[in-house]
Amino acid sequence: MSGLFGTFNVATRGMSAQQKALDVVSHNIANANTEGYSRQRATMETTRPFGMPSMNNAMGPGQLGTGVEISAITRIRDGFLDYQVRMENGTSGLYQGREKFLTEIEGIMNEPSDTGVSTLLTKVFNSWQELSLHPESSNSRTVVAQQSKALTDELNNTYNQLTKLKVNSQDVIKQNVVDVNSMLDQLNVLNQQVISVKIGGNEPNDLMDRRDLLVDQLSVKFGITIDKKSLGGEDLKPDEVVGSYNAYLVKSINQDEVSRFSYVSSIKPTGVIVVPPDVETNPPTVQKPGENGKYQVTYYKNGDTSTEKNKATINMNLTPQQYKELDQGRVLWADKDGNAIDSTGAKLESSAEFKNLALFEPQKGELKGYMSVQEDIDKYVDKLNSLARGIAFSINAVHSGESDATTKTGIPNIFVNSTKTGVDGEIEINAGNISINKVILDDVMKIKVAAGDTPSATDGKRALAIASLRDIRLDIQSINNTTTRADFLSKTSSLFSLDPTLGVKTIASSVDGMTVSGYFTDIVNRLAVQTQEAKRIVKNHESLLKGLDESRTSISGVSLDEEMANMIQFQHAYQANAKIISTVDELLDVVINGLKR
Known part of the structure; x- marks a missing residue:
């Protein structure tokens, strides 16, 4: 009116x-x-x-x-800017995760420094050089023993620190699984609240802000794909999912038909004896982690380790490669209750095959960074083990004059496996167990320095031959966890032979080999390159994300x-x-x- x-x-x-x-x-x-x-x-x-x-x-x-x-x-709100930020969050999260642990690996390697492996290697060879000049001196022999012990102690410490770091990275993955599942549960609730408000004819602005904030935080963990649905609903799944029947983590309709993640806490060998005892030199061999055999895989539903009710086990056969994939991944696809599922969505029973195990393998994000850095740690541990074996095989061979560690010569090895005894003390030696023979530490006069067979002879030629190993190119890069001294010295014809000048058996340089110091320097250089790459990409993406955030703030922020x-x-x-x-x-x-x- x-x-x-x-x-x-x-x-x-x-x-x-x-x-x-x-x-x-x-x-x-x-x-x-x-x-x-x-x-x-x-x-x-x-x-x-x-x-x-x-x-x-x-x-x-x-x-x-x-x-x-x-x-x-x-x-x-600008939806395209949201998409760009989330895409870059995934890449940034990947390299932030890598940078965090690669920087710690650098600290463990402690290079260059006066107390690092590189310096200790130089001191060991210098001590042998000095012993060749004063073969009669017990003090020079003591220096050789103590410098060698300092080297083995540092190798042991580096090995143990790397092993602990891998455990720490797995703890971070476990916590991320818990956080991700919590975020997904919150997103599911918010999704339904948004739909309810939309049905009532209102605009759930604050609810959508909270949902978008959680999605932003989730995109740092792994790459995500969002499908927009009616009434403001969103379906969410990881990017580039392979082999999962139901990749959706949040759904606007049938919200209970979603997947979650569970965490593998341990992968234990069943303890089956692989090689039965037959003779004294062939004791029982028990299956070790990483070997082909049966394993008990223990996981916690939704990553929640606060109660044993969430604990579940699966028995399966694993090859070394499958063991490595599971050990480095640790995250399983699961149903909403946390039960591990196979690629068809069926709950896994107490026994299963690895091919049916649905491993979560993100392509980017922090989770991918933490998973990939475990692979790096394993590689550096393997390289460190190869270094320790190369040092032990070469010095022990020249010291004993034998290419086969099992040959009984009566001359003690310098380096042994601290967990083994007797003539096989060099078997399965690695950076974690390498040590100085207790016989040598108790009586340094048993160090053989002369060309003759008598340990206490004083011409110093054998000590000089050992000191000369610093410049010999060895096939260290070909050593693996099953390599023996005999395998190592048979890589090249006449590799271990009599030196006519010194009158002792020594090792000739391999065309494709590396010096001991050069091999370790190569390890450190590779680590430096990887760390610098991670830092560079993190820095670049920080600048990119800062620019995108400023653009988003200029539109969505409050002035x-x-x-x-x-x-x-x-x-x-x-x-x-x-x-x-x-x-x-x-x-x-x-x-x-x-x-x-």
Whole structure:
């Protein structure tokens, strides 16, 4: 209706609209520092005017407006920028995870330094050189023994620290599995709340902000793909999923039909004897981690290790490669309750084949970074083991004059496996167990320094031959965990032969070999390159993400100056509408009361 009462209603609607707009401004200002908040805007539209076309509508000067209303309160958000940020979060998370642990590996290697392996190697060979000049001196022999012990202690320490670091990285993976599952549960709840509000005809701006913030945080863990659904719902799954029947982690419909992740806490050999005892030199061989055989795989549902009720086991046969994949991955696809599933979605029973095990293998994100760095740690441990074996095989061979460690010569080895005894003390030697023979430490005069067979002879030629090993190119890079001294010295024809000048058997340089110091330097250089690459990519992506975040903030962020200007604008409009109401009130008083006079 038109007239004074119509004008009164227009002003009333105007006051109500401006008040709601002020509420939105107040909400924006209150959340100016809230992480993930997107500024909101009240959209105003004119209400239905008078004078709409009809059969009995009299012609007039035009439609008469009836005021204003708030049609929607929307958040200001750029979906493409969100997509870009999440894509870069995955790559940044990958290299942040790698940088974190590669930097720690650098600290463990402790190179270059006065106490690192490289310096200790030099001191060992220098001590043998000095012993060749003073073969009769017990002090020189003691220096050889102690410098060699310092080297083995450092190799043991480096090995143990790398092993602990791998365990730490697995603990981080476990915590990430717990965090990811928690995020997914929260996202599932928020998804349903958003849909419920949308069904009611309202705009769930704050709920969508909270959901987007969780998605941003999740995208750092691994790459994600989002499928937009009706009523504001979102279906979420990891990028480039291979071999999973149900890759969806969050669904807007059938929200219980989703997957989760579980964590493998241990992979233990069943203890089956692989090689039965037959003779004294062939003791029982028990299956070790990483060998082909049967394993008991223990995992915790949803990564929750707080209660043994979540513990489950699977028995399976694993090859060395399968063991490595499972050991370095550790994360299994599971149903919503945390039960490990196969590629068809069926729950795995107490026994299963590895090919049916659904391993989660993200292509990027922090989880991928932590998984990949375990592979790096394993490689550096293997290289360190090869170094330890190369040192032991070469020095022991020249010291004993034998290419076969099992040959009984009566001359003690310098380096032995601390877990073994007797003539086989060199078997399965690695950086973690290499040590100086206790016989040598107890009596340094048993160190053989001369060309003859008598250990206490004093011509120093054998000590000189051992000192010369520092410049000999050895096939260290070909050594693996099954290589024996005989295997190592038979890589090249006449590799271990009599030196006519010194009168002792020594090792000739291999064309494709590396010196002991050069091999370790190569390890350190490779590590430095990997660490620098991770740091460089992290730095580049930090700059890129900073730029994207600034772009997103310029659109979605709250500007206090802008909100203050809007507040003044809505305040004046509110006051103007109030003035109209006051004026209409005076006019109505004239009409109602003034006409009586």
